[in-house]
Amino acid sequence: MKSILAALALTSALVAPSLAMARPVTLTTTLNTYGGDGAYLVLYVTDAQGAYAGTLWMAGGKSKYYEHLSDWYRATGGDLAQVDGITGASVGAGRSLEITLDLADALFDAGYTLHVDAAVEDMRDSPNDIAVPLTTAGAGKPAPGRRYVASLRYDM
Amino acid sequence: MIRTLHRWPGLLALILVMALALSGAALSVFPAAERLSTPQAEAGLTVADLAGRILAAYPGVEQIRRAPSGRITAFWFDDGTPGAAVIDPATGKGIASADPDPVKRWLTNLHRSLFLGDAGRIAMAIGAVAMLILSASGAMLVARRMGGWRRWFAPLRGPASSRIHTGIARVAVTGLVLSSATALWMAASTFDLLPDGAAPPTFPTEVSGSTGVLLAAMEPLSVIAVTELRELSFPYPGDATDAFTLKTDRGTGYLDQGTGELLAWAELTMWERISETIYMLHTGQGAASLGLVLGVLALGVPAMGVSGLVLWFAGRRSRPRLRGNHPAKGAATILLVGSEGGSTWGFAATLQHALTTAGQHVHVAPMSGFEPARYPQAERFVILAATWGEGQAPATAKGFIERLAALESVPEAPLAVLGFGDRSFPAFCAFADEVASRAAAKGWAQLMPFDTVDRQSPQDFARWGRALGAALGIELTLEHVPTPPVTGRLTLISRRDYGAEVQAPTTILRFALPEATFLQRLTGRGFGRFQAGDLLGVLPEGADLPRFYSLASGRRDGFVEIVVRKHPGGLCSGQLLALEPGQAIRALVRHNPAFHAAAGRSPLILIGAGTGIGPLAGFIRGNSSKRPIHLAFGMRHPDSDFLYRDDLAGWQVDGRLARLTTANSRGAKPRYVQHSLRAESAELIRLVQEGARIMVCGGRDMASGVADALTDILAPTGLTPLALKAEGRYAEDIY
Numbered sequence: 104m105k106s107i108l109a110a111l112a113l114t115s116a117l118v119a120p121s122l123a124m125a126r127p128v129t130l131t132t133t134l135n136t137y138g139g140d141g142a143y144l145v146l147y148v149t150d151a152q153g154a155y156a157g158t159l160w161m162a163g164g165k166s167k168y169y170e171h172l173s174d175w176y177r178a179t180g181g182d183l184a185q186v187d188g189i190t191g192a193s194v195g196a197g198r199s200l201e202i203t204l205d206l207a208d209a210l211f212d213a214g215y216t217l218h219v220d221a222a223v224e225d226m227r228d229s230p231n232d233i234a235v236p237l238t239t240a241g242a243g244k245p246a247p248g249r250r251y252v253a254s255l256r257y258d259m
Numbered sequence: 260m261i262r263t264l265h266r267w268p269g270l271l272a273l274i275l276v277m278a279l280a281l282s283g284a285a286l287s288v289f290p291a292a293e294r295l296s297t298p299q300a301e302a303g304l305t306v307a308d309l310a311g312r313i314l315a316a317y318p319g320v321e322q323i324r325r326a327p328s329g330r331i332t333a334f335w336f337d338d339g340t341p342g343a344a345v346i347d348p349a350t351g352k353g354i355a356s357a358d359p360d361p362v363k364r365w366l367t368n369l370h371r372s373l374f375l376g377d378a379g380r381i382a383m384a385i386g387a388v389a390m391l392i393l394s395a396s397g398a399m400l401v402a403r404r405m406g407g408w409r410r411w412f413a414p415l416r417g418p419a420s421s422r423i424h425t426g427i428a429r430v431a432v433t434g435l436v437l438s439s440a441t442a443l444w445m446a447a448s449t450f451d452l453l454p455d456g457a458a459p460p461t462f463p464t465e466v467s468g469s470t471g472v473l474l475a476a477m478e479p480l481s482v483i484a485v486t487e488l489r490e491l492s493f494p495y496p497g498d499a500t501d502a503f504t505l506k507t508d509r510g511t512g513y514l515d516q517g518t519g520e521l522l523a524w525a526e527l528t529m530w531e532r533i534s535e536t537i538y539m540l541h542t543g544q545g546a547a548s549l550g551l552v553l554g555v556l557a558l559g560v561p562a563m564g565v566s567g568l569v570l571w572f573a574g575r576r577s578r579p580r581l582r583g584n585h586p587a588k589g590a591a592t593i594l595l596v597g598s599e600g601g602s603t604w605g606f607a608a609t610l611q612h613a614l615t616t617a618g619q620h621v622h623v624a625p626m627s628g629f630e631p632a633r634y635p636q637a638e639r640f641v642i643l644a645a646t647w648g649e650g651q652a653p654a655t656a657k658g659f660i661e662r663l664a665a666l667e668s669v670p671e672a673p674l675a676v677l678g679f680g681d682r683s684f685p686a687f688c689a690f691a692d693e694v695a696s697r698a699a700a701k702g703w704a705q706l707m708p709f710d711t712v713d714r715q716s717p718q719d720f721a722r723w724g725r726a727l728g729a730a731l732g733i734e735l736t737l738e739h740v741p742t743p744p745v746t747g748r749l750t751l752i753s754r755r756d757y758g759a760e761v762q763a764p765t766t767i768l769r770f771a772l773p774e775a776t777f778l779q780r781l782t783g784r785g786f787g788r789f790q791a792g793d794l795l796g797v798l799p800e801g802a803d804l805p806r807f808y809s810l811a812s813g814r815r816d817g818f819v820e821i822v823v824r825k826h827p828g829g830l831c832s833g834q835l836l837a838l839e840p841g842q843a844i845r846a847l848v849r850h851n852p853a854f855h856a857a858a859g860r861s862p863l864i865l866i867g868a869g870t871g872i873g874p875l876a877g878f879i880r881g882n883s884s885k886r887p888i889h890l891a892f893g894m895r896h897p898d899s900d901f902l903y904r905d906d907l908a909g910w911q912v913d914g915r916l917a918r919l920t921t922a923n924s925r926g927a928k929p930r931y932v933q934h935s936l937r938a939e940s941a942e943l944i945r946l947v948q949e950g951a952r953i954m955v956c957g958g959r960d961m962a963s964g965v966a967d968a969l970t971d972i973l974a975p976t977g978l979t980p981l982a983l984k985a986e987g988r989y990a991e992d993i994y
Contacts, residue, residue: 138358138359138361139358139359139364140364140368164377165449165450165451166451166456167448167449167451167455167456167457170456170457170459173492173504176459177462180461181456192376225359225364226343226357226358226359227321227322227334227341227343228322229341231495249336249339249341250341
């Protein structure tokens with residue numbers, strides 16, 4: 104378990120290109136029409152103890168605004184290496200963000216939780232807008248978020 | 260160079276800069292409106308008090324924010340439903356929606372990115388760079404035009420579009436520089452080019468693990484005033500490892516939810532402080548009044564854009580297209596032009612046309628492009644040069660003197676220099692003169708002696724052309740019509756005749772004012788705008804060249820008036836003296852800003868003889884503000900050529916004219932106007948010491964007599980007419 108975590112931290116993305124035990128997972132995050140500019144979103148995973156395990160995706164290009172994704176920022180100290188190569192554009196109100204990643208099998212049914220922190224200019228920060236446990240049973244079932252995220256779903 | 264730096268960014272970025280300015284001006288209203296509509300916290304209210312009130316009203320409160328305007332917003336969750344409201348700090352209760360204003364959001368996105376994301380942000384940053392370049396180059400042009408930085412706010416002259424452009428620019432430039440410079444800083448910050456990112460403290464690894472401390476018992480919250488607060492975030496309910504996050508004007512920290520203790524604290528970095536100040540200066544958030552001022556100044560940009568465009572068109576139209584300009588390599592005659600407004604190009608085009616017709620190969624180029632190696636076939640050089648300001652190089656001659664000085668050897672082909680200027684300016688043809696003397700000092704052979712053309716005189720130019728033709732051994736006739744004349748038809752309303760008894764038939768001719776088009780009014784062309792002291796160019800029958808007369812009225816007077824004396828054998832004056840009411844002439848207006856009665860309260864000393872009283876009478880007629888005007892008028896005999904006699908008496912009665920002295924050159928005791936000045940020495944000294952401006956109009960002999968008299972009169976004060984001229988306090992209109 105420890106060695107896997109070390110590998111996770113190293114790749115920073117929980118994406119496991121070198122591990123045979125991986126599968127493609129599609130993550131779909133749909134936003135509410137909250138009436139504001141595009142939202143910054145960060146998708147990241149914590150382990151069974153609630154400790155930060157790694158980041159899956161950062162939607163939003165300007166690192167100066169990352170502090171508003173406050174849980175993620177607090178967990179990583181705003182370390183840009185955590186989102187290196189997995190950064191895209193911010194997501195407009197009412198739009199969906201769909202990403203497909205090869206995720207290690209070890210992440211599922213092992214107490215890992217997928218979180219989304221969200222922030223919008225001139226509106227409230229919404230850390231932990233949604234948190235869903237990563238289980239094979241939960242795949243394909245959309246879960247509602249708290250503020251900006253209408254629903255989050257993972258398919259594999 | 261500076262003009263080019265001003266023109267091209269202006270034309271290319273016109274739309275961009277206008278969009279920036281208009282959206283910025285609209286946005287500037289919001290901080291002020293927010294400030295006015297926001298209930299402010301009572302003095303001494305602490306963060307703990309405020310948080311307690313809000314917590315009582317909204318038990319699920321997650322975060323409290325305070326904007327620089329003092330507006331307090333609370334965010335909460337109530338049974339899993341998010342809520343937010345603007346809070347009245349007195350009650351802790353919501354009073355308005357916290358949703359962002361969609362209009363403001365739309366304007367903000369337009370202002371910073373044209374709704375085009377990062378590409379739009381870069382475009383707008385380029386717009387800000389253009390604005391900075393325009394401001395800097397514009398400021399230099401204003402300083403150059405006004406005659407120095409210290410004369411920044413001196414009265415403006417010239418056509419309306421030019422006055423609008425410069426008048427707005429010199430007020431707005433400070434705000435525009437501030438807005439565009441801060442914009443660039445903010446763009447750099449947005450693109451992470453500055454180390455001004457937030458540096459919150461590391462979250463503590465150890466917390467007390469207990470919860471439930473009372474807000475009032477938390478030391479930092481019960482001390483810090485609401486006015487310092489930026490943000491207070493509550494810990495997640497039920498998470499004992501979380502903590503309060505507090506942001507103030509000074510920094511960010513974490514507070515234990517069990518003990519209220521400060522667990523960690525980080526001050527704002529110097530970079531963050533600088534960026535925040537710049538953000539405040541740019542947006543007006545936290546400085547609403549400044550924001551409004553910047554917004555109003557930004558409104559000047561569209562006006563400057565339009566007037567600048569009009570100026571550019573007018574400048575282009577006045578610069579003729581050259582037909583058949585021979586390439587530099589094979590040209591025998593190299594014609595170099597130093598022009599500011601474009602009129603000298605017109606003379607160059609006439610000369611080029613005449614020489615080309617005579618079989619010469621002529622290459623015309625701006626003086627600033629002077630490069631002897633480019634003209635291997637050159638047999639002669641001709642320089643036509645105007646002068647800018649106090650003897651500086653005009654726009655298309657920038658750098659010529661330096662290039663000439665840097666030459667190892669001057670070309671072998673000889674040189675002729677012709678200066679263009681206005682004798683009423685102290686630095687008449689000073690630049691052309693300097694070019695000629697520096698070329699001579701360098702040993703450049705002379706094709707023809709240095710000569711000048713006064714006030715675009717076609718006669719001067721034709722005379723010089725004949726001499727040039729003689730030097731080249733060809734017949735050269737230069738018929739130059741200075742700048743395509745916008746002529747109008749003037750119909751005579753009335754004439755008042757004088758001077759027949761003293762063999763000097765003189766008449767005051769008053770014409771009806773022709774209608775001016777809107778464009779003429781805007782650009783100040785044609786009869787759109789003129790005032791006393793400007794010139795009326797009359798085109799006599801049977802000639803194409805206008806003869807110029809000083810105007811004795813302005814557009815505001817509602818008529819066009821000149822004073823004409825019959826010259827023996829004079830074509831134009833003969834026709835004018837024969838003109839009867841109802842008959843019409845063709846005429847045009849030429850602005851003559853050097854001889855305007857500039858606005859102000861300082862006294863005017865007007866000195867004139869004969870027809871020279873024309874513009875002076877116009878100044879007095881226009882003196883509705885009743886500044887003290889003293890007129891010294893020389894005539895032949897009061898019974899015959901006392902021009903404007905009744906008018907002057909009336910103006911004395913209604914206060915437009917403070918004092919009138921006359922001198923008669925015929926009669927028992929002949930006196931010239933300069934004699935009457937000497938008799939009034941004490942009074943003149945007093946007026947000059949009060950800041951009076953002296954304006955002289957009349958013949959050359961009279962003007963030099965007056966200058967001599969004034970030199971003597973002013974000697975005890977240490978002032979001279981020359982020194983006054985340099986200050987713009989001694990103007991002459993001589994013919």
